[in-house]
Amino acid sequence: MIKFSLSLIYSLVIFLGIKSFFGEPKATSFDPPELTITPFAGPDVTPSPACLAVAATGEVFVGVDMIGSLGKDPDKGRILKLIDKDNDGKMDQHVEFAMVDNPRGIIAQGDKVFVLHTTFSKETKKATGMALVVFEDKDGDGKADGPAKPLIEHLSNTKYIQERGTDHATNGIRMGIDGWIYISVGDFGFHNATDRSGKKLTMLGGGIVRVRPDGTEMEIFMHGTRNVYDVAIDPFMNVFTRENTNDGGGWNVRFSHFIQSGEYGYPVLFQHFTDEILPALVDVGGGSGTGALYMSEPNWPEKYNNVPMMADWGRSMLYIHRVTPDGPTFTQKEEEFIKLPQITDLDVDGSGRLYLAAWDGAGYSGSPSKGYVVRAVPNNWTYKAFPNVAKASVKQLAELLKSASAVARLSASQELIARSSKQATATALKVASDKKLPLVVRVAGIYTYAQAAGVDGIPTLLEFTKEDAMREFALKTLADRKNNVQNVPTEPFLAGLKDASPRVQAVAAIGLGRLGHLETASALLQTKVPASFVEPAKDVEGPHATPNSAIVLPHLAVQALVSLNAVDATVAAINGENSTIALWTLRYMHDQKAVDGLINAYQQSKDEKLKKQILITLARLYKKEDAYDASWWWGTRPDSHGPYYKGVVWAASPAIEKFLKGEWEKADANGKQFFVDLDARNRMEIPAFATEEKVAAAEEPKVDLEKIKNQKGQVGKSSIEDVLLAINKLEGDPVKGKALFTRQGCIACHSISKGEKMKGPFMGQIGSIMNREQIAESILKPSASISQGFATVMISAKGDKTYMGFITEETAAKVVMRNIAGEVFTIKASDILSRKEMDSSMMPAGLANSLSYDELASLVTFLSQQKK
Numbered sequence: 001m002i003k004f005s006l007s008l009i010y011s012l013v014i015f016l017g018i019k020s021f022f023g024e025p026k027a028t029s030f031d032p033p034e035l036t037i038t039p040f041a042g043p044d045v046t047p048s049p050a051c052l053a054v055a056a057t058g059e060v061f062v063g064v065d066m067i068g069s070l071g072k073d074p075d076k077g078r079i080l081k082l083i084d085k086d087n088d089g090k091m092d093q094h095v096e097f098a099m100v101d102n103p104r105g106i107i108a109q110g111d112k113v114f115v116l117h118t119t120f121s122k123e124t125k126k127a128t129g130m131a132l133v134v135f136e137d138k139d140g141d142g143k144a145d146g147p148a149k150p151l152i153e154h155l156s157n158t159k160y161i162q163e164r165g166t167d168h169a170t171n172g173i174r175m176g177i178d179g180w181i182y183i184s185v186g187d188f189g190f191h192n193a194t195d196r197s198g199k200k201l202t203m204l205g206g207g208i209v210r211v212r213p214d215g216t217e218m219e220i221f222m223h224g225t226r227n228v229y230d231v232a233i234d235p236f237m238n239v240f241t242r243e244n245t246n247d248g249g250g251w252n253v254r255f256s257h258f259i260q261s262g263e264y265g266y267p268v269l270f271q272h273f274t275d276e277i278l279p280a281l282v283d284v285g286g287g288s289g290t291g292a293l294y295m296s297e298p299n300w301p302e303k304y305n306n307v308p309m310m311a312d313w314g315r316s317m318l319y320i321h322r323v324t325p326d327g328p329t330f331t332q333k334e335e336e337f338i339k340l341p342q343i344t345d346l347d348v349d350g351s352g353r354l355y356l357a358a359w360d361g362a363g364y365s366g367s368p369s370k371g372y373v374v375r376a377v378p379n380n381w382t383y384k385a386f387p388n389v390a391k392a393s394v395k396q397l398a399e400l401l402k403s404a405s406a407v408a409r410l411s412a413s414q415e416l417i418a419r420s421s422k423q424a425t426a427t428a429l430k431v432a433s434d435k436k437l438p439l440v441v442r443v444a445g446i447y448t449y450a451q452a453a454g455v456d457g458i459p460t461l462l463e464f465t466k467e468d469a470m471r472e473f474a475l476k477t478l479a480d481r482k483n484n485v486q487n488v489p490t491e492p493f494l495a496g497l498k499d500a501s502p503r504v505q506a507v508a509a510i511g512l513g514r515l516g517h518l519e520t521a522s523a524l525l526q527t528k529v530p531a532s533f534v535e536p537a538k539d540v541e542g543p544h545a546t547p548n549s550a551i552v553l554p555h556l557a558v559q560a561l562v563s564l565n566a567v568d569a570t571v572a573a574i575n576g577e578n579s580t581i582a583l584w585t586l587r588y589m590h591d592q593k594a595v596d597g598l599i600n601a602y603q604q605s606k607d608e609k610l611k612k613q614i615l616i617t618l619a620r621l622y623k624k625e626d627a628y629d630a631s632w633w634w635g636t637r638p639d640s641h642g643p644y645y646k647g648v649v650w651a652a653s654p655a656i657e658k659f660l661k662g663e664w665e666k667a668d669a670n671g672k673q674f675f676v677d678l679d680a681r682n683r684m685e686i687p688a689f690a691t692e693e694k695v696a697a698a699e700e701p702k703v704d705l706e707k708i709k710n711q712k713g714q715v716g717k718s719s720i721e722d723v724l725l726a727i728n729k730l731e732g733d734p735v736k737g738k739a740l741f742t743r744q745g746c747i748a749c750h751s752i753s754k755g756e757k758m759k760g761p762f763m764g765q766i767g768s769i770m771n772r773e774q775i776a777e778s779i780l781k782p783s784a785s786i787s788q789g790f791a792t793v794m795i796s797a798k799g800d801k802t803y804m805g806f807i808t809e810e811t812a813a814k815v816v817m818r819n820i821a822g823e824v825f826t827i828k829a830s831d832i833l834s835r836k837e838m839d840s841s842m843m844p845a846g847l848a849n850s851l852s853y854d855e856l857a858s859l860v861t862f863l864s865q866q867k868k
Contacts (some may be wrong), residue, residue: 029063031338034301034379040355041091041373047626048366049296049344049357049373050173051291053106053113056350056411057386059083059142060091061113062373066366072127074120076366077101079113079135081142082373087383095142096797102166103808105230109414110390111137111647113196114181114213115148116155116173118166130156148249149213152195157188157630168206168636172230172291172345177444178236179417179481180210182221184228184241187266191630193218204628204645205266208239213414217483223266226276228314230345231258232292232308235406235440237476238330239449240320240321242289242310245544253287253312254280254322254545257329259552260510267634269640272681275535275543276584278555281323281332283545286765287865288314291345291357296440298404299352303379304337307435311343313359320557327549338376348408350386353377389415390545396425401448402441406433410440413448417477425452432470443473450477455484465492472504479511490515494523496642505553505559513560521566525573527557529580538677554581559584574614575605583613587620590856595652596754597619599659611676613662619682620655623647632812639811644810647683659780661688689766692816715780715856716849723856727776730857735861740855744847749806749822752866767864777862779848792838793817798831804838 031037040060050065059081066076078099085092102118113135119128121868132155133148156169168186175181187206194200198213207223208231221239228243239258244251245266254263254277262750264270265277291311295304307320323330342359349355356375358514362370389397389411400412416424431437432445446464450457454633463472478488493515496508507528512520530550536542558581561570567589571836574597586594587735595618602614634645664675679689715723739746749765766775795803795817805819848856 001479030306034304034339035376036089036379036381037338037374037376037412038089038377039372040084040089041094043360043371044092045082045094045366045370046080046357046373046406047368047371048359048362049371050359051103051105051345052347052355053108053111053358054347054349054353054355055108056407057388058087058349058351058353059108060355060373061097061106061108063100063106063115063117065103066139066368067102067118068165068366069167071365072162072165074101074125074127075099077103077117079103079106079115081525083142089377092375097137097142098144098148100148102130103169104130104166104169105184107173107175109175109213111140112213113137113144114151114175116170116183118156118161118169119153127158127161127644129158129161130153130166132181132215134213134215144487148194149211151214152183152193152211154190154208154220155183155193156185156190157633159466159630160188161485168227168633171228174231174292175213175410176233176235176239177235177406177413177447177475178237179213179414180638181213182231182233182239183209184210184230185225186210186227186229186469187225189628189630189817191628194328202628202630204625206243207264210427217481219482222258222262222264224266224567225256226266227288229290230292230311232294232310234294234306234308235296235409236443236473238295238323239309240294240310240323242287242312242319243322244288251286251288252312253284253289254717255282255284255332255334256280257323259329259506259556261513261563263555263559265641268645270544271541271640271642272536273642274544275533276555276587277544278329278444278552279548280542281321281330281547282362282547283336284334286314287312290343291347293346293348293354294406295348295354296406297348297352297818299378299381301866309337309346311340311346311356313342313344314342316341318346318356326547327502328552329547331551335795340374341679348407349385349407350411352381352405353422355770363771366407374719386411394419394421394423394427397424398431401428401431401444402437402440404440409444413444413451416448417451417761420452423448425457428452435469438467442470446473446477450480452479455487458484458487462489462492463497468501471499472501475504475507477509477512479586482514485515488515490517490520492521497523497527506556509553509556509560513556513563517566518564518566518569521561521564521569522566522573524557524561524566525569525578525581525585527581529554529584533580533584538681555582557581558585558588564587565589565591567591567593567597570594570632572666574598574601575610579610579613583617586617590621590624590650590652590656592652595655596649602659615660615674618656618660619678619684622649622653622660622682622686624650626812633806637807637808637810641683641811643682650765656685659688660686662716664688667791713850713855714852716846723776723780723853726853727772727857727860730854732854732857732859732861734858734862734865736855737858740851740859740861744851744859746847746859749818763863764866767867772860773865775863777858777860794838795827795832796834796838797827798833 022064046062048065049062053061062080064078081095081097082091083093100117104118107114117130117653119131121128123715131150132152133145134148135148166186171184173181187204189203189205190202191202195218199218201218208221208224210221211218225243226245228241232240242255244253264279269277290313293308293309294307310319317336320335320337322333340358344357344359346356346674357373360370397412397416400408426446428445432442432449461474464470493511496504499505532548570582570585598614598618604609605611625644626648637639675689679686740786750765803817803825805817809816813829817825
């Protein structure tokens, strides 16, 4: 399957084992009545489809992935080109377009097919990383003309792809009307990814990276996600995704609006430093977001059009999120749309045909007999051929650029840019300038013009900044290509900071950070910080998935100031009316001048509240995140305390420590406690402030699971098939089931309430993701598949000690482990001699053997009602 594998049933049981909702491909059981959904290709052609893309003209490219998320052997993947010659909704012909391993994302654009996939050494057969490549089919035979051309190499963490597979690696790709390819990066991150120009980039953790179609200008778009798989991009370049976080209470799905330069906080800021991040728009509970698409096609029903469509593999559902503008961001409302077993991806062609891929229980290493593709079209849909843009005249391309279809506009835009002619450039400008056209069309025109004209288009784009309707997009295109910004003036952006539109203000702040002029820092520092900028109370999780449009503009201003490295201007603002945003910015400036400036400002100030904030800022600067070299990863259940994962001291740390200790010594008992709390919050580990860390709770139930599993009842004497048949016929008593949850030892490794300390897989949401049969099968066959983060681990440590259990917490300094009896151990990282992940579940089979059918049905019913 895809990157999420077993983890993505997230909040639930250790053992996934989901069965197919359907044997062979057929219409789904949750069909919207306005649509006709039919099988397009079955597992005989498209087994284990991890991703797909559709050409504007209707050819479907499917990434068959027989490695899946946890497989490690090469030569098992391919890109298939599927063709529906008579347009009746069924594939008539398929061609093997190219052989690639572990395809994770595809874009079909003209005669080019972009693919993101895992790379392997021919000699060692081991993974060597991931790459974004482009294939060409100039002769039109349906097959790649030759080897792929690499655009970006080393786009994931090779060490962990080799050790684990691609479950947290780099994934979906999608092109926006701005011509960038947006790449979804899981929290393996990457080290020294190299684009076609030789530019290198390193990213700790997950986020979105983007690159030009020729493989140059690679850059980080935003950061701070866990396992984003794909993005939906609307015609105005709003980027949406459905990703997840491990917040200690299950792997919860968060729907987000991704804003350029934004920090979303996973894993070190999104719980206890939520004042500093851009929050998600909603937390919808357990699941696993996969493919994404912004549907904007004129022949689709209005109620299903102009919305982000987001696949959720864990819930086997395609969702619609209805987004409503809210200042510079949005609010949302989630709706179930199309049910499809373990849906992986979706895309639409220029005639409005939507194609969806189903993993359908193909397991975590792929299956040759599972998986298929379906087609969905509106009931009143009739086929209308989409033109071959390569053969179209400039006049015809202009009409396509004016289309109400997003697919048509993107296809025409890319073709006009490729022609590099004055006529094509002038045509795009004419579309952008026509005030009678819909805004969405003019936006396509200005993005096309900006790409085609390059630096020569700057004067014209500056003229567009004078028009209210186009100002946001003109500013965005002016700062969009860092290679072209040398002659872009700052004045329109400075004016944009004061614009009536918060969207223009946001684009202006982002743009000033990209233009790189230090003299603009003073204007950015005037951005107002709202009252909602408040750090969470001690040991309280902050609102990381609650819309907060008021925080967006100051957040973006801070990111711009950090990008400018505006240390002097920021220090100068500490004692002024803009002290709040200045101190917020200084949290990220590990510069001796920043430290000296903070200490000096503290000594000059008589404002006790300000002095307290200066101390908080200095404590934050005491450590910084260690340089990332891809030799480590924080795992599936990382320490999320923050503010750093691998915090290390740096050159100014001794000066900060000396100053803080000096102030601590002057303080009374209450004042000294402030420094103790400051030390704990920022994990400074200054001996004078440190308190002994309290480890795991001692009061935990001890359970003899061996005794339980050896008891033989009705379940233990029956085949699993007979048990499942019986469970389907029995209603069960949830009250009795709750008691059985404790009696059968489930409570030793599972929590039901988020108020409890998290142990093994969280059961408080299992009913929202798994049906009764799946829950029963998971209890009966615990090792069928192991939930991510809960594999049994064997650790050998100094002192001839051996520990076996699953990891409940891990930091750079320690590992906390829980064994099968519920006992908890804390092991220093420096004491660990070896660590090995076992193949079987720690939960033994047979724990339900002593139960009657009715008792097991009661336990299953109780669990199925857990939908918190």
